[in-house]
Amino acid sequence: MKVLVVGSGGREHAMVWTLAQSPRKPVLYCAPGNAGIVSLATCVPIKADEIAALKDFVVQEQIDLTVVGPEAPLALGIVDEFRKSRLRIFGPTRNAARVEASKIFSKDVMAQAKIRTARAKGFDTVAEALAYLEQHEVPVVIKADGLAQGKGVIIATTREQARQAIRDCMENAVFGQAGKQVLIEQFLDGEELTIMAFTDGKTIVPMPPAQDHKRVGDGDSGLNTGGMGAYCPAPLGTTALRDQVFHEVLQPMVDAMARVGSPFQGVLYAGLMVVNGVPYVLEFNARMGDPETQVVLPLLKTDLLDVIEAVVDHRLEQLAVEWHREAAVCVVMTSGGYPGSYQQGRVITGLPTTAAALSSSVVFHAGTAQQGKDVVTAGGRVLGVLGLGRTLSEAQREAYRVVNTISFEGCHFRTDIAHRALRM
Numbered sequence: 001m002k003v004l005v006v007g008s009g010g011r012e013h014a015m016v017w018t019l020a021q022s023p024r025k026p027v028l029y030c031a032p033g034n035a036g037i038v039s040l041a042t043c044v045p046i047k048a049d050e051i052a053a054l055k056d057f058v059v060q061e062q063i064d065l066t067v068v069g070p071e072a073p074l075a076l077g078i079v080d081e082f083r084k085s086r087l088r089i090f091g092p093t094r095n096a097a098r099v100e101a102s103k104i105f106s107k108d109v110m111a112q113a114k115i116r117t118a119r120a121k122g123f124d125t126v127a128e129a130l131a132y133l134e135q136h137e138v139p140v141v142i143k144a145d146g147l148a149q150g151k152g153v154i155i156a157t158t159r160e161q162a163r164q165a166i167r168d169c170m171e172n173a174v175f176g177q178a179g180k181q182v183l184i185e186q187f188l189d190g191e192e193l194t195i196m197a198f199t200d201g202k203t204i205v206p207m208p209p210a211q212d213h214k215r216v217g218d219g220d221s222g223l224n225t226g227g228m229g230a231y232c233p234a235p236l237g238t239t240a241l242r243d244q245v246f247h248e249v250l251q252p253m254v255d256a257m258a259r260v261g262s263p264f265q266g267v268l269y270a271g272l273m274v275v276n277g278v279p280y281v282l283e284f285n286a287r288m289g290d291p292e293t294q295v296v297l298p299l300l301k302t303d304l305l306d307v308i309e310a311v312v313d314h315r316l317e318q319l320a321v322e323w324h325r326e327a328a329v330c331v332v333m334t335s336g337g338y339p340g341s342y343q344q345g346r347v348i349t350g351l352p353t354t355a356a357a358l359s360s361s362v363v364f365h366a367g368t369a370q371q372g373k374d375v376v377t378a379g380g381r382v383l384g385v386l387g388l389g390r391t392l393s394e395a396q397r398e399a400y401r402v403v404n405t406i407s408f409e410g411c412h413f414r415t416d417i418a419h420r421a422l423r424m
Contacts, residue, residue: 003305004029004058005041006048006078007069010332010366010384011290015069015304016040017362018297022305029063035375036365051078058087065090067308068266071147074286075101090308095262097286099253100269103145103183106284113256115249117281118273120185126170129182133162139187144169146178150214150226150290151339155187190275191420192282193236194292195245197270198307201263203316204250205307208299208323209237210292211420216339218416225339226381229417231329231392232295236274236420245270245279253284265311294364294384295328329395330386331403331417332366336410338380343410346377350406361402362386377408392421 003026005016013036016028020040031054033043046053049072058066066082068074068091077094091097098105104122122145123129133140142165144152152175156162162184169179192214197206210232216222237245249270257264269285269292288296297304301322310319335342352363364386367379383406387399396418403413 001026001065001305002029002061002063003027004031004044004054004063004066005069006031006054006066006073008032008034008048009069009290010364010381011288011293012069013037013364013366014294014297015067015288017364018300018304019067022303024303024305026305029061031057034365034378035368035370036363038370048073049076051076051081054078055081055085055087058082059085064088065308065312067091069287071097071100071285071287075147088312090312091266092264092286093262096257096264098262099257099264099284100286101147103143103283104181107183109253109256109260110281112260113252115252115281116279118186118188120183122181122183124181126166129166129170129184130163132184133159133166136184138162141185141187142166142169143183143185144175144179145181145183146175148175148178151175151224152178153224155224188273188275188280188282190273190280191236193234193272193274193279194230194289195237195242195250195270195272196288196292196296197250197268198311198316198321199250199254199264199266199268200311200314200316201254201258201265202314204246204254204268205316205321206242206246206250207296208233209242210234210289210295211236212289212292213414213417216334216412216414218414219419223339225334227289227291227332228334228414229329229331230291230295231327231395231418231421232292232299233327234421241274241277241279245272249279249281290366291330291332291384294330294386298328298362298386298388299324299326326388326390327392327395328386328388329392329399329418330364330384331399331413332381333383333385333403333406333411333413334381335367335377335379336412338412342380344377344379345371346408346410347374348376348382348406348408351375352402360388360398363402363406382408382411392418396422
C-alpha cells in the first residue's frame with residue numbers, strides 16, 4: 001500500500017514515524033518532507049499547498065491514501081479536489097476546515113451548538129473594533145480571524161496594547177490576509193488543555209489529553225509561539241473532565257457541523273481553557289496539533305493506518321482504538337530569535353543516527369534541511385525531542401538527556417516542559 005503524507009514539520013515526521021511502524025508495511029512518501037523524514041519515506045519536492053501538483057503525483061504514482069498534516073491545504077480545499085477524482089484522502093473538506101480557517105465562523109457554530117467558550121465579537125473595520133474595545137475589560141484577547149501559523153493571537157494586558165494589536169492585524173497586515181477581520185475575545189484565566197479526536201463525521205474517538213507550552217521562555221514567559229513543547233497524558237485531563245469534553249464539546253461540534261451541511265471527517269482538535277475545573281473552548285483546529293502530535297501518536301497502540309482508513313471509510317465505530325499507558329514529553333529546540341527573526345543554515349550536531357520504534361527517545365525534525373553531508377536549520381522550530389517513560393518525570397528526564405547531546409548555533413529551548421504537571 002502506498003501512502004503520501006503532506007507536510008514538512010515535526011507533526012508530519014511523527015505521522016510518518018508512526019505509519020512506518022505499521023505491520024502492514026506501507027510504502028511511504030512525504031511532500032515535501034524534511035531531513036529527518038527522508039530516512040523513513042521518499043520525500044517529494046512538492047509544497048503542501050500545491051494541490052494540483054500533489055494530485056498529479058498521487059495519480060501518477062498510484063498512491064492509495066493521502067494523509068494531510070497542516071491546515072493550509074485543508075483550508076484551500078485539497079480534500080474536495082481529491083474526492084472529485086475519487087482519490088482517498090484523510091482530512092476535512094474546505095467547508096469543514098473553516099472551524100480553524102475562520103475563528104468567527106467557529107464561534108458562530110459554537111454558539112449554535114451551545115458549546116461553552118469565551119465571549120467574543122468579530123469585526124471587519126478598524127474603527128468598529130477600536131470603538132468596541134473601549135468598552136471591553138482588560139486583559140483582552142485579539143485574534144486574527146484566519147490562519148496565522150499559530151501566531152495570530154495577542155493577549156493584551158493594556159488597552160493600548162490591544163489597540164496596537166488591532167492596527168497590526170487590520171492596517172499593518174502583520175498576519176497578511178488572516179488579519180483582515182479580527183475577533184475581540186474575553187480573556188480566560190485558567191490552564192490550557194488539548195484534547196484531539198479522530199472522527200468519521202459520526203463516531204468520535206478521543207485521544208489522550210495533552211498540554212503544550214506556547215510561551216517562548218521558562219515559566220511561561222515571553223512571546224507566544226507555535227509551541228515550545230508538550231506532554232501527554234496531562235493530569236489536568238481527568239476521566240471526569242474528558243467525559244465532560246466529549247459530551248459538551250466534541251459531540252456537539254461534530255453534530256453541529258453535520259447540521260450546517262459540512263460534516264467533519266479527520267482529526268478535530270479542541271484547544272481548551274480549564275477555569276476552576278470547567279472546560280471552555282479557546283479554539284478548534286481541523287487537524288492534529290503541533291507539537292501535541294509528537295507526544296500523542298507515540299502512545300497509540302492500534303495501527304495508525306487502520307485508524308485513518310476507518311475514518312476515511314466511515315467505519316470508525318467498528319475499530320477498538322487502544323493506547324499505551326506510558327508518558328511522553330517533547331522539548332522543542334528553536335533557532336535563536338524565534339518567534340521573531342532568526343538565522344537559517346546552522347549546522348546541527350549530535351543528532352542520533354536512528355529512531356528505532358521501541359526506543360525511549362525520538363528526535364522529530366521540524367525545520368531542517370540536508371546540505372551536503374550536514375543537517376542544517378531551516379525554520380524557527382527546528383527539532384522536537386521526544387522522551388518516553390513509565391511516568392512523566394521519567395519521560396522528561398529522557399527528553400532532556402537527548403536535548404543536551406544536540407547543538408547548533410543560537411539554539412534555544414525551554415528547560416521546564418511539563419512543569420505544570422510536575423510542579424517543578
